[in-house]
Amino acid sequence: MESPLIREARLLDQGIQALADLLGPEWQVTQRPNKSKVFDALLEVRAEGDSTFTQLLVEATQAVPPRFVVERLVPQVQLLREVNHYTNLLVIAPWISSQARELLRQNGIAYLDLTGNVGIRVSRPAIIIHMVGAEKAPRSAPRESSRTTLAGPKAGRLVRLLADVPPPHRATDLHRTSKLSLPYVSRLLDTLEDQLLIRRKGRIITDVDWAQLLRARAQETSLLLNGAYQGFLAPNGVQALLQQIAQLPQTYDGGLAAIDGLSVTGSYAAQRFVQVAVGGQLMLYVASWLNIDDLADELGLLQVTEGADVLLLNEPDLFVRLRAGFVDGVQYVAPSQAALDCLAGPGRMPAEGEALLEFMERHPEQWRVSKNDNERPPAQH
Structure with missing residues (x-):
């Protein structure tokens, strides 16, 4: 050394x-x-x-x-x-x-x-x-050994909570809601304070730069990690597929998909609020209790290695469904998760993420929740 x-x-x-x-x-x-x-x-x-x-x-x-x-x-x-x-x-x-x-x-x-x-x-x-050089820290770049980074699913949980719920916050409350250990939460909050993403008075978080926090998290992750997704073609098109998804059974039964185990993210989730471009790949998180191959068979999807118009992503953590909502029978991730995924995605997706952030800054009432709302993690089967 x-x-x-x-x-x-x-x-x-x-x-x-x-x-x-x-x-x-x-x-x-x-x-x-x-x-x-x-x-x-x-x-x-x-x-x-x-x-x-x-x-x-x-x-x-x-x-x-x-x-x-x-x-x-x-x-x-x-x-x-x-x-x-x-x-x-x-x-x-x-x-x-x-x-x-x-x-x-x-x-x-x-x-x-x-x-x-x-x-x-x-x-x-x-x-x-x-x-302009690297926008993300190279793996070879040294890190302070005592610092916890914004990479990984656990950090994603804390980022979503800090972005969606206005301060004040206490580390103990974040620990309780996120189900993360209190030492980990404390270490990550120290990192966020160093990056000026949060400000504290004593032990109370008084301010969160939520837009920059989402950008910083996106720099530490990638939506399409190797092995984290599979590509498919929808023979009848994406819109027809969305209608099929809305008709899936409400419960897990005999290998059929539970409708609340699928959630739209990426471009189609962003396009609910902003229109940078039309279409794009339909990206769906698939909950851990579902089998992607069975789901693809149920929906009549054709697996391909190139030219996919549908991507089924392994859900990295159940908190990606935190405050997800249904529109026309299809579940969409919350705006903060959609923005984060777009910023961490390929092609035009970061531009869609930035446009969504602008919308969120203008309309906080459409996505931020009251501190008094009951914070419960998504269901885990």
Whole structure:
């Protein structure tokens, strides 16, 4: 195992080399003696043959949570500008999230990560670099071992509760409703606070940035994981299939599908509220007590490897059906789940997810629930 000091030194070397490669051979990037005990390096950057140069104080860090930007980097750069207008701050990290990058840009802090996300703007000499790299953290990117991430079904439960139910919240209430362990809930809330997705006063959650929370969750997951779905063709079309689903038995009996074990998500769920495009693949979560092959036979679906217009997805967790509702006899996931799945889906689906988020921001009364509503998890057979 590498020591933290060795990891930081290697990260710094990789970042400086990446900056030099971006600027090209006509620029010089020189590391100068660093008298600061706060920052990791001092770089001098100049074009060859030009006496004008800029200085970059470097913060090399393994993780850049938004809270770190707001509470540590912003005060540092404000103080730096009071002392020297010509010295800039550069953050180097293995990966920087889109939310953290936006905060850095807003505060005039340069950044560079090893996946290719770069934002550097210097007035003298004129340097403007803006590049987009990975939107999701690579598996190789180090994580703080003590931090719980937004990946996995358990995190999905907590995200749905925080998005759908307005604060205030207590960790003990979330633990009780979600059926997750209290230590796990507490660890994930710490992570969300670091990412500025929630705000707390003492032990009480007072504010939830639910739209950004759904986006952050989508960055940590994928709707169409390998092996998590099967593709089919509906011989009579999607609309005819929806009518068939509405006529399925209400209870599980002799291998037939229970109607409440199927729930529409993705594009068709989003199109109940917004119309970015027409059609798309019909995506259906299939509850764990149902057999996908039996269900496909019952509905007359033809399994295909390409060109599917129907996808049957293994339900990753029963909470994807939390507050699902029936329309014309067919169950649809709640808007927050539909938005989350679209954001984590392929093709045009993220655009549909963003459009649905805009609708949800304008019409919270159509999907957010009262704190006094009785919160019960979906039925599990």
